[in-house]
Amino acid sequence: MEKTEKLIIIGSGPAGLTAAIYAARGNLNPLVITGSEAGGQLMLTTDVDDFPGFPEGIQGPELMAKMRKQAERFNVRFASENVVSVNFKTKPLVVKTESSEFRTQSVIIATGASARWLGLESEQKLRGKGVSACAVCDGFFFKGKKVAIVGGGDTALREANYLSKLCQQVTIIHRRDALRAQPALQELVKSKPNIDFIFNSVVEEVLGEEKVTGVRLKNIHNEKTSEIQLEGVFVAIGHKPNTDFLKGQLELDEKGYIVVTPEGRTHIAGVFVAGDVSDHKYRQAVTAAGAGCKAAFDVEEYLEHMHLPTEGNGG
Numbered sequence: 001m002e003k004t005e006k007l008i009i010i011g012s013g014p015a016g017l018t019a020a021i022y023a024a025r026g027n028l029n030p031l032v033i034t035g036s037e038a039g040g041q042l043m044l045t046t047d048v049d050d051f052p053g054f055p056e057g058i059q060g061p062e063l064m065a066k067m068r069k070q071a072e073r074f075n076v077r078f079a080s081e082n083v084v085s086v087n088f089k090t091k092p093l094v095v096k097t098e099s100s101e102f103r104t105q106s107v108i109i110a111t112g113a114s115a116r117w118l119g120l121e122s123e124q125k126l127r128g129k130g131v132s133a134c135a136v137c138d139g140f141f142f143k144g145k146k147v148a149i150v151g152g153g154d155t156a157l158r159e160a161n162y163l164s165k166l167c168q169q170v171t172i173i174h175r176r177d178a179l180r181a182q183p184a185l186q187e188l189v190k191s192k193p194n195i196d197f198i199f200n201s202v203v204e205e206v207l208g209e210e211k212v213t214g215v216r217l218k219n220i221h222n223e224k225t226s227e228i229q230l231e232g233v234f235v236a237i238g239h240k241p242n243t244d245f246l247k248g249q250l251e252l253d254e255k256g257y258i259v260v261t262p263e264g265r266t267h268i269a270g271v272f273v274a275g276d277v278s279d280h281k282y283r284q285a286v287t288a289a290g291a292g293c294k295a296a297f298d299v300e301e302y303l304e305h306m307h308l309p310t311e312g313n314g315g
Contacts, residue, residue, distance in 0.1 A: 004092045004103045005031050007299055010083050011110035011242075013040020014285045015275025017067040018292030019108050019299075024074035026300045031104075032071070033079045033097060035242075039064035040112045041276075042285055049140060051285050063285070083111075088249045088268050106270045106302060108295045109250075109258065111242040113276040113283070117235055118150065122206040130212025131233045135159035136284065138234075139166050147232035148173055148215060150203055156236035157181040157189045163234065164192045171228065172197045175220060198228075206233055241277050255280065264291070265298060272298050 007023050009016050012034035023030040042048065042060035049057040058066075068078075079097065087094035092103040115133035117123060123131055132138040135149075139162060147167050149160045152174035163170045172179075172189070177199050179186050189195055200220050207214040207227065214229040241256045250266055251259040258278040260266060266273055274295040275288035 002103060004105060006104070006303060007106045007108065008033060008095050008102055008104040009108045009110060010095065011035060011040065011112060012038045012068070013042060013110060013112050013275060013288060014067065015112070015288040015292040016108070016110035017071050018289040019110060019274055019296045020071045020076045021074060022293050022296035023299060024071065024076045026296065028300065028303070031077045031079060031102070033081060033083055033095065035111065036082050038080060041114070047141065048285065050137065083245050085245055086249050088271055093270055105306065106272065106299045108272045108274055108299060109277055110274045110292060111277050113239040113241040115235065116238045116240055118203055120203065120206060123235070126206050126208055126212050129210065130208065130231060131206060131235065133235050135162045135234050139163050142167050142232040144168050145232060146230040147234060148230050149234045149236050151236035152176060152179045152181065153238065154181045154185055155238060157185045159234055159236045160189050160195055161192065164195050168194065170195045171230065173201055173203060173217065174199050175202050176200070239280065239283070243277060264294065270302060
């Protein structure tokens with residue numbers, strides 16, 4: 001008879017690996033399906049200074065390597081594949097990867113969300129060298145410097161407000177002629193003396209070789225170009241939750257995030273969620289890790305109520 005896992009964790013960022021550590025210590029013998037981009041968004045982050053326990057800071061990839069090593073210490077199993085589809089309408093639950101099909105009593109979805117980028121070659125070249133998608137993560141490195149925020153929604157203005165406390169000058173670049181953020185947030189940002197605005201413009205190129213030195217802008221009405229000098233560019237045009245494989249299986253909101261109950265659970269028994277895949281507010285490594293811990297405890301409680309053994313291998 002085909003083996004049925006007790007727990008499959010989809011995703012291997014801070015949420016997924018923390019869930020794996022706790023689940024393994026709870027004798028659930030979890031299987032982590034890492035995805036092809038194992039480690040999540042922290043693999044694209046250079047300096048992490050806000051994760052507790054690292055007084056000198058740590059590189060994002062190194063932090064994820066340490067988390068994985070800790071999970072391996074508790075014999076967590078890993079499959080380095082992408083999940084292509086799931087069937088949550090049957091019991092056991094079914095998870096399909098590119099080459100395999102797994103049956104499981106429970107699932108934790110921790111696939112995260114990916115920042116939306118502008119799609120410029122120069123932007124990708126300078127990521128981690130002055131281009132960022134997280135002001136809270138990287139703003140400290142631009143203390144006293146001139147930076148730009150690209151975007152005009154709530155996320156962009158929250159990032160601008162945060163950066164205004166650190167940076168000499170913050171310029172908000174928006175492709176429309178008016179901001180889209182909630183009015184109270186607009187009023188707050190417009191009251192800051194070191195925040196200015198460039199409307200009806202798009203970033204045509206991020207300038208610099210080894211680090212950002214400025215941006216070239218194009219006015220969308222008259223197509224005139226201009227350049228401004230600055231040292232940081234924060235792209236804040238939204239995030240895309242990695243939930244395409246869940247359509248038709250779980251309730252998703254209009255932006256694609258997983259809809260959860262007030263307790264942070266999905267509406268399907270045995271299916272749990274952790275991290276940025278349902279969190280579009282905080283989006284921090286430490287909050288994702290905390291959510292992974294909670295999800296592992298919830299799975300353990302769920303399996304106990306199913307009167308399943310919590311020792312040895314699933315079967």
